[in-house]
Every structure is written in structure tokens, then in C-alpha cells.
Amino acid sequence: MGDESAGAGVLIEAVGLRKVHTPRGGGEATEAVAGIDFRVHRGEAFGFLGPNGAGKSTTMRMVAAVSPVSGGTLRVLGMDPKTHGPAIRARLGSVPQDDTxxxxxxxxxxxxxxxxxxxxxxxxxxxxxxxxxxxxxxxxxxxxxxxxxxxxxxxxxxxxxxLVNRPDILLLDEPTTGLDPQARHLLWERLFRLKQEGVTLLLTTHYMDEAEQLCDRLVVMDHGRIVAQGTPRGLIAGHCTREVLELRFDDQEAAAGKIRHLGDRQEKLPDRLLVYADDGEDALKAVHRTGVEPLTALVRRSGLEDVFLTLTGRTLVD
Amino acid sequence: MAPALREFCYWMDRYRRVWRGTVVISVANPLLFLAAMGAGLGKLVDANHSGHLTGTPYLDFLAPGLLAAAAMQTGVIEATFPVFQSARSGGNYPAAAATPMRPVDILGGHLLFVAFRVLLSGLLFLAVVVAFGVVGPARALLAAGPVLLTGMAFAAPLMGWAVGVDRQSRLNGLYRFVVMPLYMFSGTFFPISQLPHWLRSVATCTPLYQGVALTRGAGLGGSHPGATAVHVGYLLALTAAGVWAARRSYTRRLNR
Structure with missing residues (x-):
């Protein structure tokens, strides 16, 4: 028992972690978490990013030792949640999605x-x-x-x-969902202070800016699996161009056909077209040269939203 | 402090805000019922010299029956609505389950609080019974055990059920279709010897009948030791089975 056995300051370690929900009285079992590996080190702010139903909260509940593991291994503070639930929970702080x-x-x-x-x-x-x-x-x-x-x-x-038990790890499930921008910023500032005091943070979010603000390292989850992991900057650099050009058109189908060759890659969303390019302004000039007139055009830096879109072809918030 | 006691203290903290109101209700309820039905209606009943009552004044017959039925009511109410609310996301149970508390500790502490509520409202009821001159204070205290047992025989299994209930309408259904008929036909207001033969054997098997018979025996005396043992055994078995089932369902619900 004790975290010394975990070595090298690894507070949480999951290998092939799975969670299967079997409805009582029959029905089809659903695999909420489909075999994931991750490690969280002391003092780190570690994030789970993904849309609703990706398996983030289920993973959090397993780490919090309130949901039995269906498969794989999980060690929290060097202990097995199955046998040492109360001892683990004594050293965790838990902020659930709904205020309890x-x-x-x-x-x-x-x-x-x-x-x-x-x-x-x-x-x-x-x-x-x-x-x-x-x-x-x-x-x-x-x-x-x-x-x-x-x-x-x-x-x-x-x-x-x-925080009443001075936890080693603080688990935050969607900490700022439903809050207005001012309240979110105040909360982020408080969490940042905790991080500076050395508290290990584990958080789920479907907000890009939250993940970018708070997380040292994160995993992107989709359908119960980890589809990418790294630092926020590293993920963006690894999966996206530096900039994105966002275009809106009267007739997106017609316009898209004419500018198909532009940028490294394009994503069609219901209301706009994204052109990934290292220089967004250059791409916009090229659009104008084709004679296509967008209603609006915006050049911005790539973010985690784009990483998710690239990896899954879907947006995070529907 | 033992983990279960922490949960008990939590419920006491909440109860401290509302205890005055519950005391008023626990006294006013028996006061009204015993005055209207025991003393008022009882005068008509006694004038008829019903053979079913075997010479017992109606008030004396009614009081222990009503007492046991009130214990059931307290047990049922405390074991259903608060449990249902607490088990939902945003409720007390998931909050407590995130701490070193185990689901069985949460159950244990809450059960203890329900027992406290059953006993407290039972004792207040008994004070009214004593005020009506049905029994003396010493005799009344003897009924505290049967009251507690009756309340818990309902509370323990129902807590295990309520923790997994998904809609509040089910709780209302329980109240309307199970608790109310039991209240009426378990020998509370009239002896079950008045029921048709087949219904009589059904009534004898219900937990409230067992509680009423036990409480009446303790209150009026003249109880048969063999019969008392059966009533106590029945209610204890139901309580124990309820606790066993509730331990499982609390764990299943809170550690999903």
C-alpha cells in the first residue's frame, strides 16, 4: 500500500482500462470505456477532452473509486480501487458534474x-x-x-x-459547464492557484479554451477510446496547420467546389467551411483570386477544437 | 466517529432545522384521530356492544392499532422520499460516496436516523395515549419496542427499494396502493375477525397486522407468549431481510 510503490511520482496509472455497463434485467451491454492507457504524475494538470458520451466521466468515476473497473488495471496513489476504495477516497477531492x-x-x-x-x-x-x-x-x-x-x-x-481533506489529487468533472464567462474565469484562476500549490488536477471538459488554459497534458477521447494525447500545443502542432481560415457562403456547395484545391486540408461544417493553412491570409487571398465571394472570412490560430475535428470529423459541442 | 454515525449526524443536522414542525404533527395527529374516532365514534361503537371487541372499549382497541399504523407511516415516509432524493445526482448519497464512506455506511447511518424518527414519533404518540387515559406511562413504554420493530420492518426493505427508484410517481403509487389499504384493513380500526374468511388469512400475513397485533398485545396485555414470539420473529425477519437487500442495492446504486 502507499504511493511509494508507484515510483517516479506516478499517482494514477491505467492500463487497458475498460468499463462495461450491463443494464439490469437484460438488454445490450454498452462499453463506455473501451481499453485506455494513461499515467498522471504528481503536480500535473491532466485533462480528458471529448464530446458528451466519450467516456470521460466514467473514467473519472473509476479513478474516484466509486465505479468498479470492468477490465484492465487501475492504480490510484499506488492502490487498487477495488480493494482500497475508502483509503483512496480519503486522499482524493471530487468535484462532480452536478453540484451535490x-x-x-x-x-x-x-x-x-x-x-x-x-x-x-x-x-x-x-x-x-x-x-x-x-x-x-x-x-x-x-x-x-x-x-x-x-x-x-x-x-x-x-x-x-x-479540498477539505487536503487531497493529493483533485478530480474535476466539467468544472465550468453552465457558468457565465466571468464565473468561469474566476474559477480558472482559483484552479490555477491550486495547481501552483502543487495539487495534482485531473479534469474533464469539452471546452477547448479550458483545456488549453489549465492542462499540462491531455488525452482526447471519443467513443470510449483515446484518439490522441500530448500537450495542448503539441497536439495542435501535430494534427493541424498553424492557422485556420473560416469562411461562410450563401451557397457553400458551389463555393466549396471552386476552392477545393486551397489549403492543406478542409472541413465542411453545416454553417461554414474551414480551410487549414499555415498562413490564413495567404489562403484568403487565394480564395479571392478564384472569384468566390465569401459572406464572412476569419483567420484564426488553430486550437484543440480543430484537433478534435481532424481526428474524428466531428465538432466537440453539437 | 464510526462512518455510519457520520451519516447519522448529517441527517440530525438537517433534522435540527425542522424538528419543531415534526413534533407538532406527531402530537396533533394522534390527538385528532383518538378524539374523533376513539372518543367520538367509539361512543357509538361501545353502545352497540359488538361481540368482535370482546368487551374492550373502542378507544382502547383503536389506540394501539393506530399507533402501529403510525409507526408504519413514519417508517415508510422516512424510508422513501428522502432516500429517493438523496440517491439522485446532486443528492447527499453521491456526495458522501465520494468520501471514505462506503455505501453500507451511508445506509447504516440513514437507517439509524429512520429508527430515531420512528421511535421519537412513537413516543410522542404514546404520550397522547397516556393523556387519554388508555394506559399508564409504564405500560405505554412497553409499546416502544413493538413500535420500533413495526416501523423498521417497513423502512429497511423500502430503503433498499427506494434507492434504485427512477421516478417519484412510484413512491406515490406505493403509498396509495400498498400503504393505504394496509392502514385500513390490518386490524387497525376494526378486528380482522369481521373480515370475510379468505381476506382474514391475507390480512394476517401482512406486516402491519403483525405489528398491530404485537403492539396491541403490549398495550392491552393479555398477549399470548407464543403469538408474541411469532409477531416478533416475523417483523425481525422482515427487517433483517430488508437490511440485507438494502446493503446490496445501495452498493449497486452508489458504486455503478
């Missing part, structure tokens, strides 16, 4: 109740609750019922709560 806060209790009470679940001494929980209220910028709201909090505040409280 108690809306009838106050902000502070939520922290106290949660700390008690970890068997921490009462005085220690009180002290940590005060620190965490400060961290989550909820000091003014400490004695209000959770019912009265905004979505962003609830999310910060959920994160604060997950």
Missing part, C-alpha cells in the same frame, strides 16, 4: 458536514472551513443557505468542499 451540495444547509455547514465524512477532528474542520471560505471567496456568504447562491458560487463551494 446540501441546499438546505448553510455554506459553512456544507463544509463541516463534508469534513466529518472524512473523519477529521471537529476543531480541524472548523479551521479549514474558514480557510476554504476565504479561498472560495465566500466569506460573506458563510452563514447563508446554499439555496441563495448563484451557480458560480455553488461551483466554488463545491471545489472548496472537495
Amino acid at each position: 451540495l446540501d441546499t438546505e444547509l448553510t455554506v459553512r455547514e456544507n463544509l463541516l458536514v463534508y469534513g466529518r465524512y472524512f473523519g477529521l477532528p471537529r476543531a480541524e474542520i472548523r479551521e479549514r472551513a474558514t480557510q476554504l471560505l476565504d479561498f472560495a471567496r465566500l466569506v460573506d456568504k458563510a452563514d447563508e443557505q446554499v439555496e441563495a447562491l448563484s451557480g458560480g458560487m455553488r461551483r466554488r463551494l463545491t471545489i472548496a468542499r472537495s
Whole structure:
């Protein structure tokens, strides 16, 4: 037992990890995670990127030791979740997709109740609750019922709560989904601070900018498999051109035929055409030379969205 | 603190906000029922000298039956709606399951709280019964055991069921089609000797009848030791089977 056996600061290691959901009372079994390998090192911010249903949350639940592994091996902090679930969970912080806060209790009470679940001494929980209220910028709201909090505040409280046991690893499932831009940025800033303090972060997201902002390394998942992995920059460099030209047309079919030869590669989306080229402005000039007139044209840098599109032919957010 | 106690404390933290209201209901309910049916309707019943009551005043007959039925009601309500709510995403169970707590710890703590609720509302009911002069305080305390047993015989299996329920309408269905008929026809308001023969044997097999018979024996005295053993054995077996099944379904639901 213990993470020393894992060696070289590997906190999580999955080999051929699988999860099969078998409906009770018959029905077809579905493979939510279809054999994936990954390693997460101490102090790293590691991301799972992919559309809904890619198997990200299921993977997170297995790592969180709340969902039994169907196949392959999984080691978390050097322990097997099957036999050491409580010991693993004692050292994890978990931020689920839906806030599981108690809306009838106050902000502070939520922290106290949660700390008690970890068997921490009462005085220690009180002290940590005060620190965490400060961290989550909820000091003014400490004695209000959770019912009265905004979505962003609830999310910060959920994160604060997950830190009550000073976890080695913080698991965040879609941490900013459903938040407005301002609330997202505040949350990112808090998570970035945690990262600087050395907390290992494991997060799922279907937001490119979130993955690019927070993750040192990430895997791209689709249909339960890992389709690519690397650093955000490395993935973009490896799978895309430097820039993308986005074009909108009145008649996309007709226009696409005339500019088919332009750029390294093209992607047709329902509402626009993407032309991948190392120099987007050059590509746009070439478009104009063919006599095709786009309604709008935009040159931007390639991002993880484009990596996903390249790998799967689909967009991340439908 | 034992893990199950942490879950118990969580439910107590919540209960601390609402306990006054529940105490008022637990007292007002028996007060109204015993006044209207026991004392009011009972006057008519007693004037008829029904052979089925074998000389027992109707109020004395009704009180223990109603008490057992109330224990069932508390057990059912506490074991269904809060469990259903807690098991859903965003509820307390998944939050607790992400900590060192195991599903069986969560179940254990919640069961303990349900037992507390059954016992507390039973004791308040008994205080009303004593106020009506049906039994003395010492005799009333003897009924606390049967009350707890009756409530838990319903609560344990139903918690195991409710944790896996997907729609709230199923809980309402249980209440309408199972709990209400049991409430009416388990020897609560009238002796089951009045039922047609075939229905009588059905009624005898229901857990509420067993609870009513046990509570009535404890309250009125004159219970047969053999019969008491059967009632206790039946209710204990149902509780134990319920706990066993609930341990499985909690684990299946919370560790999917």
C-alpha cells in the first residue's frame, strides 16, 4: 500500500482500462470505456477532452473509486480501487458534474458536514472551513443557505468542499459547464492557484479554451477510446496547420467546389467551411483570386477544437 | 466517529432545522384521530356492544392499532422520499460516496436516523395515549419496542427499494396502493375477525397486522407468549431481510 510503490511520482496509472455497463434485467451491454492507457504524475494538470458520451466521466468515476473497473488495471496513489476504495477516497477531492451540495444547509455547514465524512477532528474542520471560505471567496456568504447562491458560487463551494481533506489529487468533472464567462474565469484562476500549490488536477471538459488554459497534458477521447494525447500545443502542432481560415457562403456547395484545391486540408461544417493553412491570409487571398465571394472570412490560430475535428470529423459541442 | 454515525449526524443536522414542525404533527395527529374516532365514534361503537371487541372499549382497541399504523407511516415516509432524493445526482448519497464512506455506511447511518424518527414519533404518540387515559406511562413504554420493530420492518426493505427508484410517481403509487389499504384493513380500526374468511388469512400475513397485533398485545396485555414470539420473529425477519437487500442495492446504486 502507499504511493511509494508507484515510483517516479506516478499517482494514477491505467492500463487497458475498460468499463462495461450491463443494464439490469437484460438488454445490450454498452462499453463506455473501451481499453485506455494513461499515467498522471504528481503536480500535473491532466485533462480528458471529448464530446458528451466519450467516456470521460466514467473514467473519472473509476479513478474516484466509486465505479468498479470492468477490465484492465487501475492504480490510484499506488492502490487498487477495488480493494482500497475508502483509503483512496480519503486522499482524493471530487468535484462532480452536478453540484451535490446540501441546499438546505448553510455554506459553512456544507463544509463541516463534508469534513466529518472524512473523519477529521471537529476543531480541524472548523479551521479549514474558514480557510476554504476565504479561498472560495465566500466569506460573506458563510452563514447563508446554499439555496441563495448563484451557480458560480455553488461551483466554488463545491471545489472548496472537495479540498477539505487536503487531497493529493483533485478530480474535476466539467468544472465550468453552465457558468457565465466571468464565473468561469474566476474559477480558472482559483484552479490555477491550486495547481501552483502543487495539487495534482485531473479534469474533464469539452471546452477547448479550458483545456488549453489549465492542462499540462491531455488525452482526447471519443467513443470510449483515446484518439490522441500530448500537450495542448503539441497536439495542435501535430494534427493541424498553424492557422485556420473560416469562411461562410450563401451557397457553400458551389463555393466549396471552386476552392477545393486551397489549403492543406478542409472541413465542411453545416454553417461554414474551414480551410487549414499555415498562413490564413495567404489562403484568403487565394480564395479571392478564384472569384468566390465569401459572406464572412476569419483567420484564426488553430486550437484543440480543430484537433478534435481532424481526428474524428466531428465538432466537440453539437 | 464510526462512518455510519457520520451519516447519522448529517441527517440530525438537517433534522435540527425542522424538528419543531415534526413534533407538532406527531402530537396533533394522534390527538385528532383518538378524539374523533376513539372518543367520538367509539361512543357509538361501545353502545352497540359488538361481540368482535370482546368487551374492550373502542378507544382502547383503536389506540394501539393506530399507533402501529403510525409507526408504519413514519417508517415508510422516512424510508422513501428522502432516500429517493438523496440517491439522485446532486443528492447527499453521491456526495458522501465520494468520501471514505462506503455505501453500507451511508445506509447504516440513514437507517439509524429512520429508527430515531420512528421511535421519537412513537413516543410522542404514546404520550397522547397516556393523556387519554388508555394506559399508564409504564405500560405505554412497553409499546416502544413493538413500535420500533413495526416501523423498521417497513423502512429497511423500502430503503433498499427506494434507492434504485427512477421516478417519484412510484413512491406515490406505493403509498396509495400498498400503504393505504394496509392502514385500513390490518386490524387497525376494526378486528380482522369481521373480515370475510379468505381476506382474514391475507390480512394476517401482512406486516402491519403483525405489528398491530404485537403492539396491541403490549398495550392491552393479555398477549399470548407464543403469538408474541411469532409477531416478533416475523417483523425481525422482515427487517433483517430488508437490511440485507438494502446493503446490496445501495452498493449497486452508489458504486455503478
